Each structure stands twice: as C-alpha cells, then as structure tokens.
Amino acid sequence: MGYRLVADAAMVAHFAFLAYLTVGGFLAWRWPRSIWVHVAVAAYGLANVLVGWPCPLTHVEDWGRSRAGEATLPATGFIDHYLAGVVYPKEHEVVVQVLVAVVVLVSWAGVLLRRRRG
Template sequence: MSTAMSAAWPYPLLADMVLAVHFGVVLFVIGGLVLVFVGNRLATWPWVNALWFRMAHLVAIGVVAAQSWLGMVCPLTTLEAWLREQAGEASHDQSFVAYWLQRLMFFTAPEWVFAVAYTAFGLLVVLAWWRYPPRVARSRG
C-alpha cells in the first residue's frame, strides 16, 4: 500500500459507512410511514403504534423538512462529502455500493421542490397520527 493510500485509507470506508447510515435514515422515514399504514390495516403489528416509534418517525421527518425550508444541507451529506474529500476522492471515485446508494438517494431539482415534497410527506405522517394514534405501552403486571 502506498503512503498516500495508507494515509487516506479509513476515509473512504467511513464515507461509505456514513452513506449507509444516511440511507438507513431515509428508509426509516419512508418505510416507517408505510409500516404504520400497513401495520394498522392488517392489525397484526401493534408495535407500529408504539409511542417511541411514532415519535422517532415524526421527529425524523420534522428535522428533514425543517432543514429543507431553512436551506440547510443534511449534516450526514456534509460529513460524507468531507470524508470523501479527505480521501482525495472525486464524487465519481466511490465504491460500487456508495455509487448506487447515492444514485437512489440524491436527485437534482430546485430546492423548493424538496421543501414541498418533504413537507407533504410530513403532513402524511401527521395524518397517520390522526388516523392511527400512537399508544403508550402498558406495563404488564
């Protein structure tokens, strides 16, 4: 391994890890709403109405929408870009997994489009709270 490569070696891995976490957050936000609707329709997944799950989901989309309206870049995006810069990578010099995760997650559109989309999704989450209210877990005993 060359000296330049050994000095940069942890950064590509860390950048890929941050991207994977970011993708997990996206899956949680989108998939969480799907799970709430499906779980309530099937009436077989009572955990989808657990207060902790619903609060985490509401906070997640709330943060995303607020960042968008405030013109802020997601801190995970910023961290990943910094790690890739430390590794000496251009945006196209990524691993196979990073390439495809970024293709799935990032789109080019005017900022207002994202703000409106995130807000509309947030309103769907609020609608789910109204339609399927969260429940506080009862203690057994």
C-alpha cells in the first residue's frame, strides 16, 4: 500500500503542477511576489515541451506503481496517459498547449497592469 500511495501522491502532484502552470499566474494578481515562482514553473513547462525530457514526477509515479505491482505509465508519459485522448482529443495537443500559453500570458499581463496601477 505504501508504494501505491507514493504513486498516487505523484499523480496528484503532477495534476496540481499542471493546474498551477496553467492558472498560477492569476494568484500573482493577489500575491504579486508569487509571480517569480510562476515564471519558473512556466519556464520549466516550456522547456519540457521544447526539449521533451522526462518529468521527475512521472519517474516517481512509475517507481511507485512498479513496486506496488501495477502497470507503469506508457513511454509517452503522464499527459498522454491521463489527459490526451481523455480530457481533449490527442490530435489537439498543440492547440491545448497554445491555449495554456495564452492563459499564462493573460495572467502575466494582468500582473503587469495591476503593478502599473498600484
């Protein structure tokens, strides 16, 4: 059960990371100094998309699942397993990535506008 808990915690952390990546910039409207954490997360996410290196959370989830005797994620990773083809059609992945980038940029523009007004 402990290994399964590790795998499930990694999965939840992965979903939380992706949610924060997408909408975390809006938190900086309320807490302006948090923008730097969001910039780092967005930069990591962009680099991951461009370079395509394996995510450490995927590795942790796979480790936990294999130790618990469960199937690991497919070689294509977390997003392809849990989101692409489930939440949105696989063939729209680039559109989803662009929409996430637009949401991030809108949140950052809001931070800048609020900073100028304040």
